[in-house]
Amino acid sequence: MTDISKVAVYGLGNMGFPLARRIAARFAVQVFDLNQDMLATAGTEFGAETITGPEALSQTPVVVLCLPSPKVSLAVLRQIAPHLPKDAVVVETSTVNPEDVIACRDVLAPFGIRVIDASLMAGVSQMEAGTASLLIGGEEAAIAVCKPVLDAIAEKQTVFGALGTGAAAKVINNAVAHAVMVVVAEAGSMATATGVSIDKLVGLLSDPQMGLHRPLTYRFAKRVVEGDYAGGMPLDAARKDSRLALDLAQTESIPLFAIQAAHSVYEMAARAGYAREDYAVIAKLWEDWHVPAVPK
Missing domain, CATH: 1.10.1040.10 (N-(1-d-carboxylethyl)-l-norvaline Dehydrogenase; domain 2)
Incomplete structure (x- = not known):
């Protein structure tokens, strides 16, 4: 199993920030957001390292996306994919359609990187309290690689099947x-x-x-x-x-x-x-x- 030394989180919005904080309780965390204040707060509150460029991800085996739209997710992946280690796994927690997850897969596949969808079922208070749940789709092997990260996000998880099924659910x-x-x-x-x-x-x-x-x-x-x-x-x-x-x-x-x-x-x-x-x-x-x- 891949040794998860650190996890990158892209998106520190209403849901992304408490998500990153939960992951930080178990792993070293790298974060990126356009809001500089949120980056600073993440550094102060749970010791997150700000991602200053995609080259900082060369030793990061798991990347979690919690972004506002599929377009933004794809833009981020196009930028970081060449810099991620081979066999890294991207976890798409944003609310998207299956076709959007497939588009992510197609961007990542040439670099030997896999993606799973792990849609969040929660409000902000549930995420903070640890009572959120994840609806998951993707290859079993890819899910297994990032299972410790998924466990850090939410204990309640349901695997629906192939890539995109969690997002569809x-x-x-x-x-x-x-x-x-x-x-x-x-x-x-x-x-x-x-x-x-x-x-x-x-x-x-x-x-x-x-x-x-x-x-x-x-x-x-x-x-x-x-x-x-x-x-x-x-x-x-x-x-x-x-x-x-x-x-x-x-x-x-x-x-x-x-x-x-x-x-x-x-x-x-x-x-x-x-x-x-x-x-x-x-x-x-x-x-x-x-x-x-x-x-x-």
């Missing part, structure tokens, strides 16, 4: 959270308009057998994954309930966006002939629509 997770936020805002508006207690609504929706949990933990994890749509609540009944929600919102003059769009899916599924199957059958629509990308 984070983007998907965030998409769900952001879409659910719209649905919850719409639901809260309808509750307020109809005199429903918000506290009791939260209790109802958060019940493991009710609104937010059941579609994921039962209908998706069981019915969709296993392709079993027999019995259960018919799609036609779900479509009827969805229409009732639209009628309620119209009566109370509550604008709907996400819930209105979701209803359209039930109408399409009914027209596709799925009316009597369990309403999880809407997943079949995406099976019909999805055209696999041509491998690069």
Whole structure:
């Protein structure tokens, strides 16, 4: 296993700074950021060495990126790749898409350097407290090389598979959270308009057998994954309930966006002939629509 004598961290923003501090608790750390004040603070607080030029990385086996955009990550890698030791590993913790991680791989490969994606699932307070988690993708050997660094960042880690899968998992997770936020805002508006207690609504929706949990933990994890749509609540009944929600919102003059769009899916599924199957059958629509990308 590669001896990790030091780790470089590029990016000392809101998340990058506490990330660097956690790594510094176990390794000598080199840091770079455009903000000179942050560099100075890192030196004072946890003894970080400022990277004055890419040649300073000639003996650095692990580089961690925590940067604001894929464009910035690529610019950094193009600059430092020729100076890193062969078999070094770059850990991309920035929020990016799989294609961005693949682009990083293509920049690094000619120099014998590997990359993994280790997307951070945390707020700043979670990172500081050590309760963040990492969603990881990449070659097993590359992950093994930098495992001590990953452990320094966060104890909770999930390896999703090939390069880019950790990044994809984070983007998907965030998409769900952001879409659910719209649905919850719409639901809260309808509750307020109809005199429903918000506290009791939260209790109802958060019940493991009710609104937010059941579609994921039962209908998706069981019915969709296993392709079993027999019995259960018919799609036609779900479509009827969805229409009732639209009628309620119209009566109370509550604008709907996400819930209105979701209803359209039930109408399409009914027209596709799925009316009597369990309403999880809407997943079949995406099976019909999805055209696999041509491998690069």
